[in-house]
Amino acid sequence: xxWIVLVAVAIATLLVAVALGPVHLGLGDVxxxxxxxxxxxxxxxxxxxxxxxxxxAFLVGGSLxxxxxxxxxxxxxxxxDPYLLGLSGGAGLGAVLALALHAAGAWAVPAWAAxxxxxxxxxxxxxxxxxxxxxxxxxxxLAGVVVGAFAAxxxxxxxxxxxxxxxxxxxxxxxxxxxxxxWGAVIxxxxxxxxxxxxxxxxxxxxxxxxLGEEPARFLGTNVxxxxxxxxxxxxxxxxxxxxxxxxxxxxxxxxxxxxxxxWGHTHRTLLPAAFLLGGILLAGADTVARVAFAPVSLxxxxxxxxxxxxxxxxxxxxxxT
Amino acid sequence: MDDLxxxxxxxxxxxxxxxxxxxxxxxxxxxxxxxxxLAGPNGSGKTTLLRLLLGVLIPSGGVVETFGRAAHTxxxxxxxxxxxxxxxxxxxxxxxxxxEAVALGRYPHLRPLAPLGPKDREAVDAALARADATALAxxxxxxxxxxxxxxxxxxxxxxxxxxxxxxxxxxxxxxxxHEMEVLELVADLxxxxxxxxxxxxxxxxxxxxxxxxxAILDRGRAAAVGSPAEVLTRDVLERVFRWPVEIVxxxxxxQVVALRAAEAAGAADPAGWQSGRVAGGAGExxxxxxxxxx
Numbered sequence: 001x002x003w004i005v006l007v008a009v010a011i012a013t014l015l016v017a018v019a020l021g022p023v024h025l026g027l028g029d030v031x032x033x034x035x036x037x038x039x040x041x042x043x044x045x046x047x048x049x050x051x052x053x054x055x056x057a058f059l060v061g062g063s064l065x066x067x068x069x070x071x072x073x074x075x076x077x078x079x080x081d082p083y084l085l086g087l088s089g090g091a092g093l094g095a096v097l098a099l100a101l102h103a104a105g106a107w108a109v110p111a112w113a114a115x116x117x118x119x120x121x122x123x124x125x126x127x128x129x130x131x132x133x134x135x136x137x138x139x140x141x142l143a144g145v146v147v148g149a150f151a152a153x154x155x156x157x158x159x160x161x162x163x164x165x166x167x168x169x170x171x172x173x174x175x176x177x178x179x180x181x182x183w184g185a186v187i188x189x190x191x192x193x194x195x196x197x198x199x200x201x202x203x204x205x206x207x208x209x210x211x212l213g214e215e216p217a218r219f220l221g222t223n224v225x226x227x228x229x230x231x232x233x234x235x236x237x238x239x240x241x242x243x244x245x246x247x248x249x250x251x252x253x254x255x256x257x258x259x260x261x262x263x264w265g266h267t268h269r270t271l272l273p274a275a276f277l278l279g280g281i282l283l284a285g286a287d288t289v290a291r292v293a294f295a296p297v298s299l300x301x302x303x304x305x306x307x308x309x310x311x312x313x314x315x316x317x318x319x320x321x322t
Numbered sequence: 323m324d325d326l327x328x329x330x331x332x333x334x335x336x337x338x339x340x341x342x343x344x345x346x347x348x349x350x351x352x353x354x355x356x357x358x359x360l361a362g363p364n365g366s367g368k369t370t371l372l373r374l375l376l377g378v379l380i381p382s383g384g385v386v387e388t389f390g391r392a393a394h395t396x397x398x399x400x401x402x403x404x405x406x407x408x409x410x411x412x413x414x415x416x417x418x419x420x421x422e423a424v425a426l427g428r429y430p431h432l433r434p435l436a437p438l439g440p441k442d443r444e445a446v447d448a449a450l451a452r453a454d455a456t457a458l459a460x461x462x463x464x465x466x467x468x469x470x471x472x473x474x475x476x477x478x479x480x481x482x483x484x485x486x487x488x489x490x491x492x493x494x495x496x497x498x499x500h501e502m503e504v505l506e507l508v509a510d511l512x513x514x515x516x517x518x519x520x521x522x523x524x525x526x527x528x529x530x531x532x533x534x535x536x537a538i539l540d541r542g543r544a545a546a547v548g549s550p551a552e553v554l555t556r557d558v559l560e561r562v563f564r565w566p567v568e569i570v571x572x573x574x575x576x577q578v579v580a581l582r583a584a585e586a587a588g589a590a591d592p593a594g595w596q597s598g599r600v601a602g603g604a605g606e607x608x609x610x611x612x613x614x615x616x
Binding site: 072073076077078201202204205208209211212213215216218219220221222223224261265266267269 | 378398400401414415417427432
């Protein structure tokens with residue numbers, strides 16, 4: 001029953017996301033246009049502009065939520081979120097450099113962001129490998145914070161040295177946006193995300209065990225060292241791709257897993273798919289709000305997720321401590 | 323050989339960056355169906371030896387075989403179907419119900435994404451019943467007392483349906499009744515179900531009353547291995563614990579009474595014990611190694 005509701009809400013969110021905009025469409029028009037029927041301009045608005053954008057927002061939101069849930073169990077810290085591992089800093093630096101250096105081509109910014117994220121991932125990973133070749137998840141967290149802070153300093157330096165117009169563009173990118181999403185981006189991201197998502201889902205049971213602690217997880221049949229590496233690599237590669245296509249969108253990866261735990265419990269086998277759907281719903285919905293709230297001006301979607309996410313998280317914190 | 327569950331031959335281990343071995347040239351066999359305790363002072367290498375037997379650490383010298391195979395080459399899932407371990411410390415990050423926590427013991431038997439089957443639920447119920455934890459099944463683990471939580475963790479190990487049950491300091495911090503309940507439970511399981519039991523403890527008195535054999539470790543070496551009557555002598559204990567003791571029999575089992583300084587003055591040279599206590603600071607390198615087990 002809960003699943004039916006969740007899937008229905010997901011579909012409804014996508015339809016509403018496509019219906020709302022400068023040209024408001026009826027839901028019937030939307031459904032017809034997706035099938036290729038109706039006025040040519042409507043079909044074009046739906047199929048070329050709004051549908052890819054809504055789908056990408058959904059996929060990115062789902063991916064961030066799944067990554068957040070997995071990372072919270074991996075580092076055994078309920079405050080973990082996909083960006084805590086420093087890669088958002090690396091991605092931001094890459095993107096800002098691409099903008100400052102006028103790197104050409106539609107894929108320049110995502111490509112530079114991805115490279116920056118991958119470098120940050122590699123650096124954090126290397127720092128977290130301690131004596132005996134063990135991946136220490138506590139150091140992983142600290143290394144992520146340090147690398148992120150370092151990258152943020154460089155981002156600030158690049159911005160300070162850039163002309164005002166580029167600074168604005170870079171700041172908006174850093175706060176996240178699905179502006180100008182193409183089907184190419186949807187397909188590339190979707191195809192790419194399948195593997196890390198499958199890897200994380202397949203690790204559902206070991207993730208349950210890992211949240212008990214590494215030692216109990218080991219004696220309940222988990223190869224802990226391999227698991228930690230696989231999880232870290234899958235989670236960070238997925239986040240890197242999300243950042244590359246959409247910028248840095250906070251709070252989805254932090255808040256959604258906790259919201260899902262309240263309803264679906266802590267078994268990752270159900271937690272992860274539910275988090276994917278709810279994360280998708282939140283981000284597709286937030287992007288719609290970002291587009292229409294102050295039309296014709298768009299807000300950065302990260303602003304909307306933060307405005308929604310922070311109060312929700314504050315409420316969750318209260319529930320925890322009382 | 324078939325009846326040896328664990329066989330350590332001349333095994334040594336040194337933690338990275340330590341300058342002494344945490345375990346040095348220890349040989350020990352654990353036979354099927356026995357209840358054995360690894361005892362010794364803090365930092366004597368008990369937990370390190372246990373981790374070697376369980377294949378978590380790779381020996382730097384010697385050989386450790388578990389079920390006839392080099393311990394560290396075991397697939398963890400396969401080993402978890404045969405050995406259930408209750409570890410020293412465990413702090414779950416997310417809240418769980420007791421039944422869910424015990425069901426985690428079924429994971430080594432489950433395919434990666436398969437749900438619990440009827441057989442698994444039966445095993446969970448049986449384990450809860452056996453550990454006297456059925457009444458706790460719907461409680462949140464965060465609301466359990468120390469003794470209840472230990473029973474639940476024993477139940478989880480039983481849900482693994484193991485041949486060997488290992489408890490690492492699992493009764494430390496429990497009051498008399500709860501400590502006795504856990505130990506009685508383990509002793510019953512060994513006696514009635516033919517399980518093999520390994521207890522790691524620094525409480526030699528309790529160990530002596532439950533186990534068939536004791537292995538006393540001292541600064542990484544096996545100081546004595548044998549029945550409680552053979553091992554718990556004043557000579558061995560004073561050497562290992564570096565404190566004056568008296569041995570008092572209790573229904574045929576030796577019990578150790580640690581003497582106060584004034585009592586010891588009558589029996590032995592207090593100055594000697596004073597220096598012995600100072601020497602008790604040895605094994606620091608190992609203690610720091612133990613402090614970082616993960």
